[in-house]
Amino acid sequence: MKNFLSVHDATTIPDLVNRARHYKASRNENRELADGKTLINLFFNPSLRTRLSTERAGYELGFQVITMDAGGGWKLEFEDGAVMNLDSAEHVKEAAGVLSQYCDVLAVRSFPGLEDRTADYEDRIINAFVKYATVPVVSLESAIRHPLQSLADCVTIAEHRQTDRPKVVLTWAPHPRKLPQAVANSFAEWMVKWDEVDLTIANPEGFDLATEFTAGARVLHNQEEAMRGADFVYAKNWSSYTDYGATAQLPDWTVSEQKMALTNDAFFMHCLPVRRNVVVTDGVLDSDRSLVLRQADNRTWAAAAVLAGLLGG
Amino acid sequence: MKNFLSVHDATTIPDLVNRARHYKASRNENRELADGKTLINLFFNPSLRTRLSTERAGYELGFQVITMDAGGGWKLEFEDGAVMNLDSAEHVKEAAGVLSQYCDVLAVRSFPGLEDRTADYEDRIINAFVKYATVPVVSLESAIRHPLQSLADCVTIAEHRQTDRPKVVLTWAPHPRKLPQAVANSFAEWMVKWDEVDLTIANPEGFDLATEFTAGARVLHNQEEAMRGADFVYAKNWSSYTDYGATAQLPDWTVSEQKMALTNDAFFMHCLPVRRNVVVTDGVLDSDRSLVLRQADNRTWAAAAVLAGLLGG
Amino acid sequence: MKNFLSVHDATTIPDLVNRARHYKASRNENRELADGKTLINLFFNPSLRTRLSTERAGYELGFQVITMDAGGGWKLEFEDGAVMNLDSAEHVKEAAGVLSQYCDVLAVRSFPGLEDRTADYEDRIINAFVKYATVPVVSLESAIRHPLQSLADCVTIAEHRQTDRPKVVLTWAPHPRKLPQAVANSFAEWMVKWDEVDLTIANPEGFDLATEFTAGARVLHNQEEAMRGADFVYAKNWSSYTDYGATAQLPDWTVSEQKMALTNDAFFMHCLPVRRNVVVTDGVLDSDRSLVLRQADNRTWAAAAVLAGLLGG
Secondary structure: OEOOOOOHHOOHHHHHHHHHHHHHHOOOOOOOOOOOEEEEEEEEOOOOHHHHHHHHHHHHHHOOOEEEEOOOOOOEEEOOOOOOOOOOEEHHHHHHHHHHHHHEEEEEEEEOOOOOOHEEEEHHHHHHHHHHHHEEEEEEOOOOHHHHHHHHHHHHHHHHOOEEEEOEOOOOOOOOOOOOOOHHHHHHHHHHHHHOOOEEOOOOOOOOOOOOHOOOOOEEEHHHHOOOOOEEEEEEOOOOOOOOOOOOOOHHHOOHHHHHOOOOEEEHHHHHHHHOOOEEEHHHOOOEEEHHHHHHHHHHHHHHHHHHOOOOO | OOOOHHHHHOHHHHHHHHHHHHHHOOOOOOOOOOOOEEEEEOOOOOOOOOHHHHHHHHHOOOEEEEEEEEEOOOOOEOOOOOOOOOOOEEHHHHHHHHHHHOOOOEEEEEOOOOOOHHHHHHOHHHHHHHHOOOOOOOOOOOOOHHHHHHHHHHHHHHHOHHHHOEEEEEOOOOOOOOOOOOHHHHHHHHHHHHHOOOEEEEEOOOOOOHHHHHHHOOOEOOHHHOOOOOEEEEEEEOOOOOOOOOOOOOOHHEEHHHHHHOOOOOOOEOOOOOOOOEEHHHHHOOOOOEEEEEEHHHHHHHHHHHHHHHHHH | OOOEEOOOHOHHHHHHHHHHHHHHOOOOOOOOOOOOOEEEEEEEOOOOOHHHHHHHHHHHHEEEEEEEEEOOOOOOOOOOOOOOOOOEEEEEHHHHHHHHHHOHHHHHEEEOOOHHHHHHOOOHHHHHHHHHOOEEEEOOOOOOOOOOHHHHHHHHHHHHHHOOOOOEEEEEEEOOOOOOOOHHHHHHHHHHOOOOOHHHEEOOOOOOOOOHHHHHEEEEOOOOHOOOOEEEEEOEEEEEOOOOOOOOHHHHHHOHHHHOOOOOEEEEOOOOOEEEEEEEEEEEEOOOEEEEHHHHHHHHHHHHHHHHHHHOO
């Protein structure tokens, strides 16, 4: 792998899943791999799970890990030829070039503005770093994708599936805030490409994701119909792609025990943080079918697999 | 020790003091102890001494140390059954559960609001982490206690006492801001339990600490009377417990050379940061009887003793 | 070296340049040097390059590295005898004394206010830390100097010079903001002392630097005249020293391809971040004569040389 920005960079999904499970099973035995190497995690937006799991993964492989919060004062310029006499203090050409001097792998998190779809879907920050960095770049969630989350989700499904090709349902769920489509886009993209699962997406009318991520999946606008017979139910809110950034308060879409009763005793998944009793009821989240903490744990091992892959390990 | 939240978690005070002195005397020789283990320090409030000394202690034992400032954006929900459609983005159940996946010891700092005594004295943040974490939890100061400071204070007293059962005086002192009772509560609690010292507390009327911390100590409202014959004078401001959060400007209570002359050539102690010429005069603080830097140094070794104890070391 | 605050602390410039090149050539082979030692980087102002390069240098030598942002809430008192009943929560006496307990080397960044020249040129923050710290202090840029940048610049010149005593031109360049004189002061001071280069300074009338830094250099107010025959052109904006903090919008001073054509095929240097097409044109910055990324890389090795020197290595 040269960079890790989406499922298209994965060697193969089964290969990455196996590597992640390998590192999980051999904790503390892989610190020679990145000995003397440095990982920089650059956050344009705050993060808890992603920061901690990536740091842990870095340490597992023996990296020196440096985490930078760049959200505050560091205004970057992205335009070629810009006359920089306004707010931007540094061009991404220099920023990426300089950071590349100080590390062996550069991991970057950024978020969309959710105002201008064209701008967001160009995924400008991560792509500019890829263009100008001279070391491998890892997405720690970009404007439109969250590939390390998706890989961790694949690992979690691989660990828990009881059939050859389980039915996986990605369902939209309510949320009080306007959220990116990144987690949902990425999950759809990975599930569609992974031939070991069968993906159904359920969302209200007006909340269809971009077809570049969902082509190949069944998309239904009826949550109950979608959930029938599911082996895994993955809940997530996202704001509208078509009416860009629009939200809807639809309490009928909360994932509840009643809805889970329609499934094949499905496991429940969510990337966290989760709004209890809005996205999903306490009953579901606190049940022994909930995999949310397993997913969070697997973030570490997904990151380890990717970091090792980028070093050629 | 399972967790470290108060003196009640200490194996015994002499045991912890001895362990701290052991680590201090064997700097750089204990890095095998926590090799491959991770310490997360989670700060809901800012910190200098506590952060640095705990990080140093972690490194001394071989931990990978991750420090998170959670003060800004990360709003946690603490109520069971809450419908999370307002500000709180994550329930402490998930927060503590997730953090437990990424570390072997979780250290947490939080402060009281000093508005609602009942709420503060429930010590909600640290207790919620203890309830939901699956790894040992260390208090880096909670709403009502600061046990690592108290242990460092015990170590400092043990290093400097010249009699079998020295007279220790905890005295209230003036301060321009409204401060928690945590340091004073904890110091009282440790001194009362530690049978190697004799504790007197001096504070103005209206500033008595909660008896759950002070029962067993002599409480006087006359500072000079209290200081007579003291071997150690520990100054600290705290806001009122009884008239909760109230403060008082009482310059007569500043610890001065004149007052120290009443003592048995006492050592002066303070947890820092200290307001010079408000809490204590320059003359006292700059004298060779001042132990404030020794206390700060011992924070590292107190933390090392506790972290090692939590690993069973 | 006892501390590292200016060129006056350098053993000799050639010695430090050689040490820096030695560490650069032996990456990952020097981690025994500071094994078991701790470096604290304390930032009163934000930083990207300085933070990352100093952390990298610390890791290269085997330090445990702790980075503290002190810009926000930590108000220090610097006056002797102050009655601290206002904003300042801690006196630098305690702050420096405490930090010295937690590390083997203390690195400090601070900026000038650019309002009161006398106060800024006393370089109060870094000097107070030097006065009260009990460990070596390194300047990560102070109000009036940036010695690690200057050392990195020396290394970069040493690597690229093609004549025995190249002509180096430090030229003022436009910038939309009011900037410190620190980089320019320091660069002048190092170049003047370094007998292997010949320094010319070009700046508009009213922008002469303080003579304590420039005495011994040629100072011209005509940029084109200065650049003629140059082997290295170092561009940097600074606000006025004489009309303290004043700025000027002088687009004629932008470094362009036309101006570089007057030189002896000079290398272009800048400490970054750089405002493209304000300080310097894209054409110059993107040419193969631009050394700006080399300078950024050499920051790491300059810091390694200094840190090792402070340990006696």
